[in-house]
Amino acid sequence: MTIEQPLPRALSPSRLQDFQACPRRYQYASIERIxxxxSYATAKGRFVHYVFEHLYQLDAPERVIERAREFVTPAIDEILTEQVRLDLEMDDAMLARLLSETEAIIVTYFEMEDPRDVHHEGVELRLNVTIDGAPLLGILDRLDRDVDGDLVIVDYKTGALPNRNFDAKTFANTELYAALCEEKLGERPTKIRLLYVAHGQAVERPVTEVVVRARSTAAATAWGRINEFYQDGAFPATPSINTCRFCAYRDRCRDSGVAVPL
Ligand code: SF4
Incomplete structure (x- = not known):
């Protein structure tokens, strides 16, 4: 069997997570690009990211809450495309809810930190590097330079607070970002800050050499397996209640003969 579509040129942390959860999901999402x-949650996440991205493109003294609010209307045009509105079956009530939750997040965020005091090295920073033969791509929400002169990876989260018993999973993507920073910039960030902007809480973790090495090795191993499955022409499905529950390809997968749990 041969897969007609080409392999993606790079592996991002979120696509790596897809692959690690279920190789078939990676095939559908990244190779067949179905x-x-x-969802409401992803649309809200993109909406809020848009506002913060544009806020941080302003000079530091201009990053005040009134300016942040100015980016909400452009976000409606940019993020809430016709297709997104169709997917969400968005009506006036849903739009009002989104705007109200976004306003609450902006207010909460400004209670967490003062953007005028933030020194960053990049916003929506695109890092493309090859590590151990694996072409990797990460787009960082923000890369800060803290008061000690160290690099800090900052990632905005609009969802629920994480269970701290699963920090390895919570920080998986950002720890791979740290590996990308080290490779690209020649400097390893010392810390990761996940800003749970709907809750006003920052969840932090130091970055260690061991963790960076482990994340790089896992990504390179996955890239090797992706290439093997691609050559074989088939990415196996690994169904389970947890992996399939939120998978967008449940029907397609079931139709292909996979025993997807109900
Ligand atoms: S439905 Fe389950 S088995 Fe099928 S692609 Fe999605 S996660 Fe994999």
């Missing part, structure tokens, strides 16, 4: 319908 669109996944937008």
């Amino acid at each position: 669109p996944q319908p937008a």
